[in-house]
Amino acid sequence: MTVVGYAPGAYDMFHIGHLNILRRASQECDRLVAGVVSDEVVLKAKGKLPIIPFDERLEIVRSVRFVHEAVPDLHLDKFDSWLHIGFDVLFKGDxxxxxxRAERLEAALGEVGARVVYFPYTMHTSSTALRKLISVPS
Known part of the structure; x- marks a missing residue:
């Protein structure tokens, strides 16, 4: 059986934390799909728009060798993403x-036989930290 993994994210200002999640996720599944979250969903979730345009973020993630497929993620609720993709494992930063939200998602995915795997969050490098460093208004 092929294990399909799903790694959603904004992937704004692509950095080592993003690469680490995609690398680790690829080691935990047979096929890795990365969901690049739309600007509208990022705004709903984080209250600010990404710095890098959506099409560029999608192309960057699509070019990462660990990713088998990169797709637009138009859903705030990742169970809705599961309905469209049908992944076995969702990967997120811890x-x-x-x-x-995570506990609700874990329960919903568990009911359909999928699970969530968490990877260590890269504290020293994040899009939020980079945004502060370069003084881009939120």
Whole structure:
């Protein structure tokens, strides 16, 4: 059986933390699909727009050798992404673990036989930290 993994993210200002998640995710599945979150969903989730345009973020992620396919992610609720892709494992940074949204998603995915795997969040390099460093208004 082929294990399909899904790694959603904004992938704004692509950095080593993004690469680490995609590398680790590719080691945990047979086929890795990366969902590049649309500007509208990023705005709903984080309250700010990405710096890098969507089409460029999608092309960057599509070019990463660990990724078998990069697709637009138009869903705030990642269970809706599961309905469209049908992945077996969703990969997220562990900064998301324990949140109300994460617990709801874990339960919903569990009901359909999928699961969530968390990887260590790269604290020293994040899009939020880069945004502060270069003084881009939120």
């Amino acid at each position: 900064d998301w673990r324990g949140t109300e």
